[in-house]
Amino acid sequence: MSSLYDEVAPNPGADTPVRRVTIEVNGEKRTVDVEPRLLLVHLLRQGLALTGTHSGCDTSNCGACTVLFDGSPLKSCTMFAVQADGHKVETVEGMGTASGLHPVQEGFKEEHGLQCGFCTPGMMLASKALLERNPNPTEDEVRWALSGNLCRCTGYQNIVKSVLWAAEKMRNDQPQEA
Amino acid sequence: MSLDEIKIGGMGASRRRVEDNRFIRGKGKYVDDVVLPGMLHMEILRSTVAHARIKSIDTSAAWEVPGVRLVLTGEMMAARNLAWMPTLSYDTQAVLATDKVRFQGQEVAAVIADDPYVAKDACAKIVVEYEQLPAIVNPTQAQDPSMPIIRDDKENQPTNKIFEWEIGDKERTDQAFADADVVSTIDLHYPRSHPSPMENCGSIADYDRATGKLTVYMTSQAPHIVRAAVAMVAEIPEHQIRIISPDLGGGFGNKVPIYPGYVISILASILTERPVKWIEDNTGNLISTGFGRDVYLQGQVAMRKDGKILGMRMHTISDHGAFYADAQPTKFKIGLMHSTFACYDIPAAHLTSVGYYTNKAPGGVAYRCSFRVTEAMFFQERMIHAAANDLGMDQAEFRRINLVKDDMFPYRTAFGFLTDSGQYDKCMQVGMEAIGYDTFKQEQEEARKRGKLLGLGISTMTEPLGAGNSREYDIIGIKMFDSAELRIHMTGKAILRTGAKTQGQGHETTWAQIVAHELGIPADDIVVEEGDTDTAPFGMGTYASRSTPVAGAAVAMVARKIRAKARKIAAHLLEVSEEDIEWELGRFYVRGNQERGVTIQDCALAAYSNIPDGMEPGLENNAYYDPPNLTWPFAAYFCKVEVDAETGVWDVLKFVAVDDCGVRINPMIVEGQVMGGLTEAYAMANMQYITFDEEGNCIGSNYMDYLLPTAWETPGFELHEVVTPCPHHPIGAKGIGECATVAGPAAFVNAVMNAIEHTGVRNVDMPLMPNRVFEALQTGKDVSGMPPVKVG
Numbered sequence: 025m026s027s028l029y030d031e032v033a034p035n036p037g038a039d040t041p042v043r044r045v046t047i048e049v050n051g052e053k054r055t056v057d058v059e060p061r062l063l064l065v066h067l068l069r070q071g072l073a074l075t076g077t078h079s080g081c082d083t084s085n086c087g088a089c090t091v092l093f094d095g096s097p098l099k100s101c102t103m104f105a106v107q108a109d110g111h112k113v114e115t116v117e118g119m120g121t122a123s124g125l126h127p128v129q130e131g132f133k134e135e136h137g138l139q140c141g142f143c144t145p146g147m148m149l150a151s152k153a154l155l156e157r158n159p160n161p162t163e164d165e166v167r168w169a170l171s172g173n174l175c176r177c178t179g180y181q182n183i184v185k186s187v188l189w190a191a192e193k194m195r196n197d198q199p200q201e202a
Numbered sequence: 203m204s205l206d207e208i209k210i211g212g213m214g215a216s217r218r219r220v221e222d223n224r225f226i227r228g229k230g231k232y233v234d235d236v237v238l239p240g241m242l243h244m245e246i247l248r249s250t251v252a253h254a255r256i257k258s259i260d261t262s263a264a265w266e267v268p269g270v271r272l273v274l275t276g277e278m279m280a281a282r283n284l285a286w287m288p289t290l291s292y293d294t295q296a297v298l299a300t301d302k303v304r305f306q307g308q309e310v311a312a313v314i315a316d317d318p319y320v321a322k323d324a325c326a327k328i329v330v331e332y333e334q335l336p337a338i339v340n341p342t343q344a345q346d347p348s349m350p351i352i353r354d355d356k357e358n359q360p361t362n363k364i365f366e367w368e369i370g371d372k373e374r375t376d377q378a379f380a381d382a383d384v385v386s387t388i389d390l391h392y393p394r395s396h397p398s399p400m401e402n403c404g405s406i407a408d409y410d411r412a413t414g415k416l417t418v419y420m421t422s423q424a425p426h427i428v429r430a431a432v433a434m435v436a437e438i439p440e441h442q443i444r445i446i447s448p449d450l451g452g453g454f455g456n457k458v459p460i461y462p463g464y465v466i467s468i469l470a471s472i473l474t475e476r477p478v479k480w481i482e483d484n485t486g487n488l489i490s491t492g493f494g495r496d497v498y499l500q501g502q503v504a505m506r507k508d509g510k511i512l513g514m515r516m517h518t519i520s521d522h523g524a525f526y527a528d529a530q531p532t533k534f535k536i537g538l539m540h541s542t543f544a545c546y547d548i549p550a551a552h553l554t555s556v557g558y559y560t561n562k563a564p565g566g567v568a569y570r571c572s573f574r575v576t577e578a579m580f581f582q583e584r585m586i587h588a589a590a591n592d593l594g595m596d597q598a599e600f601r602r603i604n605l606v607k608d609d610m611f612p613y614r615t616a617f618g619f620l621t622d623s624g625q626y627d628k629c630m631q632v633g634m635e636a637i638g639y640d641t642f643k644q645e646q647e648e649a650r651k652r653g654k655l656l657g658l659g660i661s662t663m664t665e666p667l668g669a670g671n672s673r674e675y676d677i678i679g680i681k682m683f684d685s686a687e688l689r690i691h692m693t694g695k696a697i698l699r700t701g702a703k704t705q706g707q708g709h710e711t712t713w714a715q716i717v718a719h720e721l722g723i724p725a726d727d728i729v730v731e732e733g734d735t736d737t738a739p740f741g742m743g744t745y746a747s748r749s750t751p752v753a754g755a756a757v758a759m760v761a762r763k764i765r766a767k768a769r770k771i772a773a774h775l776l777e778v779s780e781e782d783i784e785w786e787l788g789r790f791y792v793r794g795n796q797e798r799g800v801t802i803q804d805c806a807l808a809a810y811s812n813i814p815d816g817m818e819p820g821l822e823n824n825a826y827y828d829p830p831n832l833t834w835p836f837a838a839y840f841c842k843v844e845v846d847a848e849t850g851v852w853d854v855l856k857f858v859a860v861d862d863c864g865v866r867i868n869p870m871i872v873e874g875q876v877m878g879g880l881t882e883a884y885a886m887a888n889m890q891y892i893t894f895d896e897e898g899n900c901i902g903s904n905y906m907d908y909l910l911p912t913a914w915e916t917p918g919f920e921l922h923e924v925v926t927p928c929p930h931h932p933i934g935a936k937g938i939g940e941c942a943t944v945a946g947p948a949a950f951v952n953a954v955m956n957a958i959e960h961t962g963v964r965n966v967d968m969p970l971m972p973n974r975v976f977e978a979l980q981t982g983k984d985v986s987g988m989p990p991v992k993v994g
């Protein structure tokens with residue numbers, strides 16, 4: 025959001041208020057000036073070019089814009105960017121590392137948990153949050169945890185299998201207690 | 203030694219999808235992810251009323267908003283001859299309204315600004331004065347002579363009727379009814395539904411005055427059709443139009459039509475000389491883009507006492523909204539509705555159809571179905587269910603008596619289709635065993651004694667997938683076939699392009715598997731590209747489950763052309779005549795000496811380095827595939843439900859789906875398609891429902907009012923397969939994407955009806971919401987889904 029120079033509009037909005045906020049996005053502190061009405065999803069997508077977070081319904085129903093907010097799933101179309109000041113936001117771009125994928129990402133590919141891919145980032149983040157608080161969920165617990173995220177392609181059955189696949193992998197990857 | 207086809211990712215491999223590598227990292231590229239330098243943003247102002255004359259539009263305050271670059275109205279479009287555009291059904295549709303608005307949500311004005319928020323602000327400042335007219339919200343009102351003519355813009359349109367159409371043999375059918383022992387009747391409404399892909403529609407138009415080139419990124423399932431249409435509407439020569447359909451967040455038929463927003467963004471880019479992005483919001487998508495269904499289905503079957511069906515007749519009344527804008531083959535006004543009863547051996551059939559304009563959003567698109575086949579098969583299976591009951595015959599037995607037998611293929615249906623192959627009775631047997639059919643009646647009786655209502659529903663169907671053959675199928679005159687282009691690089695790697703357009707079906711994965719099957723090149727060595735009209739060969743796009751039947755066949759055919767040339771190269775390399783060359787997967791060898799051979803990769807290298815005298819260098823080709831017939835998959839679905847008598851809520855206890863889609867390229871992807879389709883079928887049976895109040899206000903303009911199933915309520919599905927190869931498709935495959943959406947709804951509805959019909963109820967219209975089921979249980983009477991009608 026910063027550049028060597030900013031064009032000053034010839035007819036600037038006279039009293040557009042701007043607020044400076046600092047948000048930790050995928051582990052990196054980002055400081056930006058935003059209009060108070062800017063939605064968090066739009067800051068992420070347009071301001072920070074993190075287009076993996078999708079905007080689907082604008083009404084907090086579909087969950088395509090789900091991010092993790094201080095570790096909990098949050099629909100980023102339902103929050104203003106200024107409300108995220110001082111908080112941590114994780115998007116799909118922060119899930120894996122340069123060298124590897126998060127087990128949830130692997131699970132979605134392995135169990136065919138996606139088709140068009142539009143709901144997938146939100147689904148995976150909601151799944152990750154579930155597995156962090158419940159490493160061994162039942163099928164019903166997975167379905168309930170994902171009930172805020174809509175998918176039109178898969179019928180959910182393979183999404184559930186993907187999450188259970190990831191849960192098992194994460195449990196197996198835990199160092200065994202002596 | 204031959205290659206292991208599964209190991210190289212060939213046919214039959216549940217190969218993990220290549221497209222997933224970007225989607226799971228959030229690196230998909232959907233239209234809204236594309237950012238062009240200097241890009242402006244467009245917002246559309248929509249009509250707040252369903253039917254009104256526009257008295258005035260005042261845009262002056264919108265122009266004053268800082269950051270606004272352009273405000274467009276219908277008058278400005280009309281000055282450029284762009285206020286109206288042709289639809290894919292030989293009708294016209296308003297781009298921006300000039301005279302009247304004809305549905306709530308119709309496009310009235312557009313603002314182009316530096317920022318999407320600013321464009322929205324400015325839209326709110328446009329003042330439109332309407333003079334309201336009575337709204338027509340169903341075909342009954344459309345026929346009322348006291349109601350206004352919606353399309354008074356058209357000459358020769360004295361009523362609200364769009365078309366009348368009939369097919370079949372009326373005389374023979376009448377005779378069948380005269381000869382019948384029993385006649386059974388049913389009267390249904392298949393309600394208006396919306397495909398609701400997760401991604402809404404959008405476009406980025408980028409007109410370059412210096413080169414005269416128009417590039418449009420667009421949410422389109424059929425980019426080549428769009429290119430042709432833009433060439434007609436915008437008078438830009440076709441070679442200067444490039445339509446790019448990037449990753450699509452689902453389509454389901456919603457992204458086949460050409461929407462006003464696309465056209466407005468194109469003109470806006472021409473006028474501003476800047477790229478213009480339009481991203482529709484979800485309400486805009488739900489209230490203005492192609493809906494599905496909204497058809498009244500009435501019919502009868504004539505039967506002998508022993509269960510043999512002698513004939514069927516059907517009448518459909520369809521509600522198309524304000525513009526007849528859904529794509530369908532020109533010859534068939536109500537799509538392939540006449541594919542109804544295609545899986546049954548019926549001597550006589552007759553169909554009459556009539557379509558009406560109403561003050562509702564245009565559409566009647568094939569929502570995850572092959573041109574109205576969903577309605578045809580829902581009618582068929584609800585009719586069969588009622589007929590079996592009227593005869594007092596078991597549901598499965600009645601179907602098995604009348605289903606086309608294995609030795610009758612190819613079978614000519616009473617409406618003239620030629621179904622290609624199938625093992626219908628085997629599918630029935632597999633399904634009946636899996637659901638526990640033989641013990642169900644006892645289970646149902648015992649449950650009823652304990653006050654529990656159990657029901658079992660069956661739905662069986664074959665449907666016509668893969669339009670089309672060019673003799674019969676065209677859209678606005680463009681014949682329906684498809685294409686593939688394959689280039690083998692010198693190191694044996696390849697790029698394949700087709701005229702289809704994936705939107706979640708996984709073409710990037712499965713097309714490579716077909717090439718691997720034909721050439722033995724590992725699927726991982728083949729990249730697949732679609733959706734860019736400057737690079738992809740001409741094709742009609744992806745909808746109507748036509749990709750595998752048509753484009754998939756073209757992929758096999760182009761690979762065979764490549765193999766034929768490689769064979770000549772192999773003969774040259776092995777210094778034998780071509781007749782002495784044998785093929786095994788990935789390799790040519792000398793007959794009688796299997797050790798002596800060359801791989802397809804050796805041939806690829808030679809095509810660029812060691813060409814036989816007189817041969818054209820290189821190893822690439824293309825194929826246009828015009829299918830000899832449609833493909834006819836079969837589905838047999840069995841659903842077991844429990845209905846709560848106190849609330850009308852019903853739960854699916856078990857769902858068994860037996861699908862025969864011929865040879866499966868990638869079983870994992872086929873199963874994914876079936877589960878997704880079943881979920882949409884469940885949604886339509888249970889909750890998905892776009893309706894209107896008597897003033898034409900859309901009830902269901904967001905996901906709080908228009909209900910889509912979540913992971914919580916969606917049942918699990920048990921899938922089974924039967925494989926009858928398609929006899930006329932090069933790899934024996936049939937379409938599958940839509941089978942479950944088409945055959946599914948009747949299975950759910952028949953199951954619920956089976957649980958409650960002891961009360962005397964014959965029909966409850968979809969969606970079977972608890973209040974409707976409860977009402978039926980209380981009254982023992984049918985519950986109609988007919989929307990509210992204002993009399994007079």
